[in-house]
Amino acid sequence: MTDTDLETRIIELETRISHLDQAMTDMSMMVKRQWDRIDVLERRNHLLGEDMKRMNDFMQTAPEDDVPPPHY
Template sequence: MSTDPTKDLVARIDDLETRAAFQERTIEELHTMIAAQWEKIDRLARRYDRLKAEFDEIVEARPSLPSAEPPPPHY
């Protein structure tokens, strides 16, 4: 009872092709997710830069406070 080597080889090739197709699909899905994440990171970084610039302007524009305030009269 020997098995046909050709059938074994065809089965192995089919298995490898199936695995390669699955891996290609997985890689494409991961690529899509990574690209979307980078776009989101870029948007968040630009938003952070704008907010930081606005905050810095507000801090610079506010009147300076005296360095030491005298204590209130009830002390």
């Protein structure tokens, strides 16, 4: 194997490593953004669940409005 062949192979390997490193960085950033989005959605889901519980409690404790006045 000549020096130029070896040098060519090293350059090709370094190029591949560089591309793989960039792909790994891109995927890492993508995963981070997805986790951030999941956190936001989980918080919203929790808040919506709390709102639904409060509305349900309110609906169950407000039947006095449906009772006719005593003069009926």
